[in-house]
Amino acid sequence: MNSFTRSTTFTVPLPTAAHQLADTFRQQQSHPRKAKQVYLNTLAVYAVNVYLQGLGIETDLAASDSQDSTLVALADVADLRIKHLGQLECRPVLPDSSIVHIPFESWSDRIGYVAVAMHPSLRTGTLLGFVQEITTEDIPVAQLQPLAGLLEYLDTLQQLSLSPTGSNVVKQTQINLRQWWRGISVAGWQSLEALLEDLQQPLGSLTLAYRSAPRGLTQNIAQNTPDAIPALLELLRSQPDRWARLQVIELLGTIAVGQAEVIDTFVELLNTDADEEIRRQVAISLKKIDPDHPQAAVRQAQLLELGLQFRQQQVILIMTLTPEAQDDIGVHLRVYPVNTETLPPALSLGILDEAGNIVLQEQTREADDWIQLKFSGSLNDRFSVHVAWNGTEIVENFVI
Numbered sequence: 001m002n003s004f005t006r007s008t009t010f011t012v013p014l015p016t017a018a019h020q021l022a023d024t025f026r027q028q029q030s031h032p033r034k035a036k037q038v039y040l041n042t043l044a045v046y047a048v049n050v051y052l053q054g055l056g057i058e059t060d061l062a063a064s065d066s067q068d069s070t071l072v073a074l075a076d077v078a079d080l081r082i083k084h085l086g087q088l089e090c091r092p093v094l095p096d097s098s099i100v101h102i103p104f105e106s107w108s109d110r111i112g113y114v115a116v117a118m119h120p121s122l123r124t125g126t127l128l129g130f131v132q133e134i135t136t137e138d139i140p141v142a143q144l145q146p147l148a149g150l151l152e153y154l155d156t157l158q159q160l161s162l163s164p165t166g167s168n169v170v171k172q173t174q175i176n177l178r179q180w181w182r183g184i185s186v187a188g189w190q191s192l193e194a195l196l197e198d199l200q201q202p203l204g205s206l207t208l209a210y211r212s213a214p215r216g217l218t219q220n221i222a223q224n225t226p227d228a229i230p231a232l233l234e235l236l237r238s239q240p241d242r243w244a245r246l247q248v249i250e251l252l253g254t255i256a257v258g259q260a261e262v263i264d265t266f267v268e269l270l271n272t273d274a275d276e277e278i279r280r281q282v283a284i285s286l287k288k289i290d291p292d293h294p295q296a297a298v299r300q301a302q303l304l305e306l307g308l309q310f311r312q313q314q315v316i317l318i319m320t321l322t323p324e325a326q327d328d329i330g331v332h333l334r335v336y337p338v339n340t341e342t343l344p345p346a347l348s349l350g351i352l353d354e355a356g357n358i359v360l361q362e363q364t365r366e367a368d369d370w371i372q373l374k375f376s377g378s379l380n381d382r383f384s385v386h387v388a389w390n391g392t393e394i395v396e397n398f399v400i
Contacts, residue, residue: 010126011125012046012047025038026038043125046125047116052088060083061081066079075105075106087187089106089112089113090113091115098140100144104176107179109188112150113131115141131145132145175189175399180321189302190300190302191299195303229252229256229259242277249278249285252266253284254288258290263293287299297320297322301318302319303316306394307390313389314338315343317334327379331383334370334371342368345364349385350385352385360373360375379400382397
């Protein structure tokens with residue numbers, strides 16, 4: 001065992017190159033306080049990267065959020081990507097401080113958190129220890145796990161990435177869904193619209209979701225004319241066809257930003273319409289035209305690859321969060337196929353509780369074009385989403 005693995009702490013020199021990199025990010029910030037934080041974050045990430053490379057652990061500094069100028073400007077991020085494992089947060093600790101501050105925005109999509117004490121001269125950074133998970137923004141240094149356990153912890157994560165039976169199991173760290181409400185992106189998830197644009201191809205039943213809408217429903221409505229919104233609202237009120245109404249609601253979500261009459265109509269539908277699918281789409285479109293409305297929904301999507309080599313299947317997992325009574329949140333999950341009209345048989349979608357027990361599950365049969373699950377949760381409730389097919393299992397962990 002070398003000095004890297006047996007040390008309870010480890011001090012890393014911070015050379016000119018580290019400070020030049022930190023200064024590059026610092027100069028891109030307009031606020032002095034933000035500039036200082038970015039500088040310290042960059043040095044902390046540098047120190048952890050040097051330490052892990054010394055242990056022989058493959059890192060990918062360039063692919064880390066902390067090296068992305070846009071993400072650095074938008075959020076307080078200090079992550080280091082570990083190849084094949086995920087993102088390790090590297091938080092600087094100021095001289096004489098006994099607290100490690102881990103901002104809320106970096107709580108999700110992390111495999112752990114390492115504290116790095118900065119020398120007053122900033123010529124060295126000392127890795128103090130780590131924690132695997134957090135529930136508060138401020139952690140006493142005394143509560144950190146010894147640095148010597150970090151390698152063992154990373155080894156354990158590596159082992160857990162494959163099941164004993166050889167099936168492919170991908171398990172991600174916990175995602176805090178409150179970040180979605182705040183507009184903070186989570187790695188692997190994006191808006192459904194952005195995902196469809198990235199794929200640049202038809203999605204079978206997903207693009208046929210409004211297939212029953214009357215042909216030419218919107219062809220006679222020029223979206224850029226003053227009459228477009230009133231005409232669409234009239235269609236929404238008078239059209240009995242469910243799929244036609246869904247298409248109208250989707251269109252209004254793209255062209256009626258800030259339009260009071262449309263917002264009022266959507267709120268009325270949320271409070272009175274008996275069709276759950278209609279209400280869900282209304283809440284999604286409401287988010288687009290009035291982002292801060294308390295009844296607006298958040299919808300995110302993820303592309304998943306299932307199956308073993310030579311027999312793989314891409315699917316889209318969509319999660320929609322809608323506000324409910326007594327501050328509960330409605331969670332709706334749906335899986336669609338990619339490049340085919342139907343999902344493969346025996347594909348399962350499940351919800352697990354904190355103990356890993358299946359509490360809800362659906363499985364595809366022949367010719368199913370989608371499957372879904374829905375439930376309600378409260379603030380701080382934890383659950384996992386489990387998708388499996390042909391030897392591959394994907395588990396995503398969430399907290400509301």
